[in-house]
Amino acid sequence: MAVMAASSEKLLTGLVAATFTPLTEEGEINIKEIGPYVDYLTERQGVIKIFVNGTTGESMSLTVAERKLLAEEWCKKAKGKMDHVAVHVGCMSLKDSQDLALHAAQIKADSIAVISPSFFKPKNAHALRSYLKAVASAAPNLPFYYYHIPSITGVNVLVRDLLVGIEEEIPSFRGVKFSGIDLMDFGLCFSLMKPNWSLLYGVDEQMLSGLVLGADGAVGSTYNYVGCQFNKLLSAFEKGELVEARTIQFKLQDFLGLAMKLGFDVGVNKQLMVEVSGLSLGPPRFPVMPCHPDVAASIKHKYESIFPQC
Numbered sequence: 247m248a249v250m251a252a253s254s255e256k257l258l259t260g261l262v263a264a265t266f267t268p269l270t271e272e273g274e275i276n277i278k279e280i281g282p283y284v285d286y287l288t289e290r291q292g293v294i295k296i297f298v299n300g301t302t303g304e305s306m307s308l309t310v311a312e313r314k315l316l317a318e319e320w321c322k323k324a325k326g327k328m329d330h331v332a333v334h335v336g337c338m339s340l341k342d343s344q345d346l347a348l349h350a351a352q353i354k355a356d357s358i359a360v361i362s363p364s365f366f367k368p369k370n371a372h373a374l375r376s377y378l379k380a381v382a383s384a385a386p387n388l389p390f391y392y393y394h395i396p397s398i399t400g401v402n403v404l405v406r407d408l409l410v411g412i413e414e415e416i417p418s419f420r421g422v423k424f425s426g427i428d429l430m431d432f433g434l435c436f437s438l439m440k441p442n443w444s445l446l447y448g449v450d451e452q453m454l455s456g457l458v459l460g461a462d463g464a465v466g467s468t469y470n471y472v473g474c475q476f477n478k479l480l481s482a483f484e485k486g487e488l489v490e491a492r493t494i495q496f497k498l499q500d501f502l503g504l505a506m507k508l509g510f511d512v513g514v515n516k517q518l519m520v521e522v523s524g525l526s527l528g529p530p531r532f533p534v535m536p537c538h539p540d541v542a543a544s545i546k547h548k549y550e551s552i553f554p555q556c
């Protein structure tokens with residue numbers, strides 16, 4: 247039987263918003279916006295779990311010092327209000343990833359997640375597992391998740407292959423955030439599943455398909471502003487109300503269909519969040535370009551026509 251999670255440990259399940267990084271207009275970290283951001287998610291979207299410094303948070307464009315500052319503030323402001331703060335600590339350099347993993351343990355994050363390095367790419371599951379093991383060893387008591395996002399990293403190691411025997415190599419391993427569209431690979435992961443793991447799906451526009459296969463939850467960028475709707479999708483799914491669940495899923499597909507035609511990326515996504523939430527999140531950081539005002543206006547219009555207030 248798998249080692250049971252320590253009693254203070256919270257498994258990452260349910261709806262998790264991948265947060266944007268608040269910047270000032272000058273492009274510096276806007277730390278004071280994190281408190282209001284936490285309040286917006288909890289009070290307006292019913293979202294009580296966050297995944298910080300990930301793709302949406304532009305982690306790979308931030309310095310290690312900036313990522314530490316952000317992680318610390320998210321943990322501080324979420325305390326007593328949120329149920330889980332997962333900190334993404336992956337970097338191109340193993341040393342930086344270890345540094346951030348240790349820091350996440352020090353600031354009492356609930357868990358860490360790691361994206362594969364993508365300049366020098368691991369050639370196979372063994373190489374990727376070796377890298378992840380070395381990161382996890384810097385914070386051996388912190389629940390550890392692999393973050394699979396092949397469309398961005400170009401690392402196509404099958405997660406199913408990665409999972410074989412991973413609990414022996416990484417005792418803190420607790421699951422995967424699977425942001426890929428290969429549902430066969432996702433499905434095969436369940437045959438290797440351990441009782442204290444969770445497998446989370448990360449392609450918001452296909453979340454229902456992930457749930458059908460058995461996903462324990464979902465991590466995504468759009469849950470920042472459709473969290474309230476997707477909480478309804480989750481409860482409809484749990485009650486077996488598939489027509490209702492599909493209706494909500496189709497709404498996000500309709501919305502993202504237009505957004506993608508207009509060049510949806512982190513810059514566009516961030517601007518939409520600014521307009522929907524009223525938070526000051528600033529522009530993205532280069533090379534991600536700020537959203538053109540006409541694009542923002544069209545997307546906001548579509549958002550308002552599809553998603554009623556919760």
Ligand SMILES: CC(=O)N[C@H](C=O)[C@@H](O)[C@H](O)[C@H](O)CO
Pocket residue numbers: 264301302395397398425448449450451465466467468502
């Ligand atoms: C590539 C990317 O950023 N993926 C995000 C998380 O993994 C998703 O939440 C997407 O932003 C979302 O599914 C919209 O395509």
Ligand SMILES: CC(=O)C(=O)O
Pocket residue numbers: 264265297299300301302303448465466467
């Ligand atoms: C979407 C997601 O999980 C991320 O931004 O990292």
